[in-house]
Amino acid sequence: MASTEAISEEIKMSTRASYTVNYNSSSHFSVITQMWGSTWPKVLPYCIFNVGLMALLIWLDEKFGKTFVIELSTQGHSFMTLVVSFLLVSRVTIGLGRYTEARDGLGVMYREQRELVQNMVIFSDHCLDRAAKEWRQEVGYRGMILLQVVMAVIDYPTTKIPAWNISELTGDEEEYVRKSTFALSAQARRWAHGLRSEWEETMRVPIHLAYLLRKSIHSQSKRLRTPMSAANESRLLGSVDSFMSGYYRIRKFLTTPVPFPLVQMSRTFVFLYIFTVPFVLLQDKSSNVAHYATVFVMTYGFMGLEIVAIELDDPFGDDENDFDNDAMAKTAFEDTYITMADIDGVEWVDNLRVRMQNRDRMEQVETEQSWLLSKIV
Numbered sequence: 342m343a344s345t346e347a348i349s350e351e352i353k354m355s356t357r358a359s360y361t362v363n364y365n366s367s368s369h370f371s372v373i374t375q376m377w378g379s380t381w382p383k384v385l386p387y388c389i390f391n392v393g394l395m396a397l398l399i400w401l402d403e404k405f406g407k408t409f410v411i412e413l414s415t416q417g418h419s420f421m422t423l424v425v426s427f428l429l430v431s432r433v434t435i436g437l438g439r440y441t442e443a444r445d446g447l448g449v450m451y452r453e454q455r456e457l458v459q460n461m462v463i464f465s466d467h468c469l470d471r472a473a474k475e476w477r478q479e480v481g482y483r484g485m486i487l488l489q490v491v492m493a494v495i496d497y498p499t500t501k502i503p504a505w506n507i508s509e510l511t512g513d514e515e516e517y518v519r520k521s522t523f524a525l526s527a528q529a530r531r532w533a534h535g536l537r538s539e540w541e542e543t544m545r546v547p548i549h550l551a552y553l554l555r556k557s558i559h560s561q562s563k564r565l566r567t568p569m570s571a572a573n574e575s576r577l578l579g580s581v582d583s584f585m586s587g588y589y590r591i592r593k594f595l596t597t598p599v600p601f602p603l604v605q606m607s608r609t610f611v612f613l614y615i616f617t618v619p620f621v622l623l624q625d626k627s628s629n630v631a632h633y634a635t636v637f638v639m640t641y642g643f644m645g646l647e648i649v650a651i652e653l654d655d656p657f658g659d660d661e662n663d664f665d666n667d668a669m670a671k672t673a674f675e676d677t678y679i680t681m682a683d684i685d686g687v688e689w690v691d692n693l694r695v696r697m698q699n700r701d702r703m704e705q706v707e708t709e710q711s712w713l714l715s716k717i718v
Contacts (some may be wrong), residue, residue, distance in 0.1 A: 490510065499657070
């Protein structure tokens, strides 16, 4: 009982609900001063450098006059402000759109994994023999491993681990993936039209596993004592179709970055604009402190927006503002276990849980009693 209360208290204290940066939007002070996920650590060096440049120009101007200092036109700089603002707004808008699209694609896959398992259990609940349990175990595993390899595809730029090397991929599924991967199979390479990178090969793994999952679903007509109707089978296959639609959206996101000319133009204009502000302010007769403050604020604003655009371009990985996509996938797995335990029992789900954890422990399946005892102790 004490253990259960401790776990409940830990859950209450958790702030992982959004699986990204949490903040209290109703508190102005909290939003402004929060450092977790803030752009301050990345923007501050630019601000300090530009303020230092302003101080150097003021010192040169006071010591040597106009001999070593170049003054820029305030009018030309004002026109440049419009161009920089337009480019920055375009960059952030495009980045935010891509960010939302990526999250939508993830949401579709998480949803369809849950829908597939729940519908599978409901449509086959009239079959409780061993063959039916093995079929549900296979469909459940292939659905989860499909989601897990998609997470491996998403994380590949950070981890550099190809999808066929993740520990959860085992058995016939691993054998089929390796046999179908051009980088690993001489038989598959004979049909290749060209040399593919490891990341391109990794992106194919979910396609191979989706094929296996569809085969497993269709095999119900031979493996269930009383096969489900064609409409119900079509419903399950439809979940796979929707899942793959979400995956192809993620794949499009990963393979189609923001057009380089726009990024180059935006970055170039921002740097030219920001680091010429001190030269323009030399003509102003305000105090030096006002110059420093103006340079600091303008650098923070424009460079901050550029860094925000960079963050939006890549919402996956291990950065504070990135999606914790793997943790979100694990919640879908947990929902799968709960649903399947309702029809097949704890020991069958324990076997599935172990298989999704580590290939070296597939033979080590705990009984219901030992599992409960370990949690209480």
